[in-house]
Amino acid sequence: KMTSRKVVELFYDVVSPYSWLGFEIMCRYRNVWNIDLKLRPAFLGGIMQGAGNKPPAVVPNKFKYMNKDLSRLREYFAIPLHPPSDPFEAMFQKGSLSAMRFLVAVQERDKGGDKQVEQVSRELWRRIWSEDKDITQPASLSEAAMEVGLSDSDIKELLELSNTHEIKDKLKKTTQEALDYGAFGLPMMVCHVNGKKEMFFGSDRFELMAHCIGEKWLGPEPEKSTAKL
Amino acid sequence: KMTSRKVVELFYDVVSPYSWLGFEIMCRYRNVWNIDLKLRPAFLGGIMQGAGNKPPAVVPNKFKYMNKDLSRLREYFAIPLHPPSDPFEAMFQKGSLSAMRFLVAVQERDKGGDKQVEQVSRELWRRIWSEDKDITQPASLSEAAMEVGLSDSDIKELLELSNTHEIKDKLKKTTQEALDYGAFGLPMMVCHVNGKKEMFFGSDRFELMAHCIGEKWLGPEPEKSTAKL
Numbered sequence: 001k002m003t004s005r006k007v008v009e010l011f012y013d014v015v016s017p018y019s020w021l022g023f024e025i026m027c028r029y030r031n032v033w034n035i036d037l038k039l040r041p042a043f044l045g046g047i048m049q050g051a052g053n054k055p056p057a058v059v060p061n062k063f064k065y066m067n068k069d070l071s072r073l074r075e076y077f078a079i080p081l082h083p084p085s086d087p088f089e090a091m092f093q094k095g096s097l098s099a100m101r102f103l104v105a106v107q108e109r110d111k112g113g114d115k116q117v118e119q120v121s122r123e124l125w126r127r128i129w130s131e132d133k134d135i136t137q138p139a140s141l142s143e144a145a146m147e148v149g150l151s152d153s154d155i156k157e158l159l160e161l162s163n164t165h166e167i168k169d170k171l172k173k174t175t176q177e178a179l180d181y182g183a184f185g186l187p188m189m190v191c192h193v194n195g196k197k198e199m200f201f202g203s204d205r206f207e208l209m210a211h212c213i214g215e216k217w218l219g220p221e222p223e224k225s226t227a228k229l
Numbered sequence: 230k231m232t233s234r235k236v237v238e239l240f241y242d243v244v245s246p247y248s249w250l251g252f253e254i255m256c257r258y259r260n261v262w263n264i265d266l267k268l269r270p271a272f273l274g275g276i277m278q279g280a281g282n283k284p285p286a287v288v289p290n291k292f293k294y295m296n297k298d299l300s301r302l303r304e305y306f307a308i309p310l311h312p313p314s315d316p317f318e319a320m321f322q323k324g325s326l327s328a329m330r331f332l333v334a335v336q337e338r339d340k341g342g343d344k345q346v347e348q349v350s351r352e353l354w355r356r357i358w359s360e361d362k363d364i365t366q367p368a369s370l371s372e373a374a375m376e377v378g379l380s381d382s383d384i385k386e387l388l389e390l391s392n393t394h395e396i397k398d399k400l401k402k403t404t405q406e407a408l409d410y411g412a413f414g415l416p417m418m419v420c421h422v423n424g425k426k427e428m429f430f431g432s433d434r435f436e437l438m439a440h441c442i443g444e445k446w447l448g449p450e451p452e453k454s455t456a457k458l
Binding site: 051052053059060061062064065068069072073076179182183184199201204205207208211212219 | 280281282288289290291293294297298301302305408411412413428430433434436437440441448
């Protein structure tokens, strides 16, 4: 069965709340669908600039709706998403460049098949999109990494690695790859199906994506649904 | 049971392909969910301007994705949606002002509880978003109305009525009402639930909307799904 698993790449940035939803849903479905999920930390700022796109928050009615939408999705998806007190500062002034470089470094060193990059990503989202905490300073990145059990010496090495050309270039390369797939925001999923690459944007096409890879959408908490069957 | 039916208002414009999807899905679910669907023809151009929003098509990657997304949705939703040969001309140069005024006139005269406005709306979508035909000229509007069985004399009256201040103002008023609900595009649904008004934008929140009104999302073809039960 391993050989027939469909590869799904998930491009995400921890500054993006819809990326968090996409990430958790894909992590839940990884155990339900016959897929091989590849985590692809990317840089949303670079994607918006590269695609010539503007954040939805610049239109006041869109910003208001997004807040309402996120609070509905928090409940329905069961993800503890709470906007930071100053979303503009958190998203556009402070941003996520150091956090995403740190995640690329974690993934580079990760021997356990993306387990650590998954855990640290979740921890960073929890900081910015649940606890209204910083994700830009080295101390913040250290705290997130400690939270999931990385050692002081590993963290020191990861922080240094984050600032190398190697890691900076790797994040640029992944971001460019997302743009080449047609990204104009995040999250973005690329499903490899019968030699074709099918791109899905956002956190509202799971049902369609399931259909595309020959699987079934079972709602936001698939393990509860399958337990009922 | 009539008294407990929840009112769902659907604001739409026939120039918008996602409005067509929203319209057909809501028409299908009207027979499945315990709702009272109110059709609210509005003017997308006025909403974009009023909200300070720009069409997604101005970002090249968004435009490409929208085309892909619509072709997937055509198949999955079973709606014969085909982009016109020149979507920019059809959507932004020719637009839908005369078509939406005509629909408001049809609704004004409709004695059959929105049956005619439903049929003429569908016919106009079919023209622009399936058959690459005009929807701006009086002859085009007449053809659409004839197609669903309106008489020559009714059509003549409706075309005259379309150009009255009464009808122009009515379309403006509905468009403003949509903006006041927080619209920044179409389709938009407003669910009246326990004295509260819950606004949903676009054609990708049906599952969440179902949850909000205490109903179940059964996929894009609910009557097939319920027939199987």
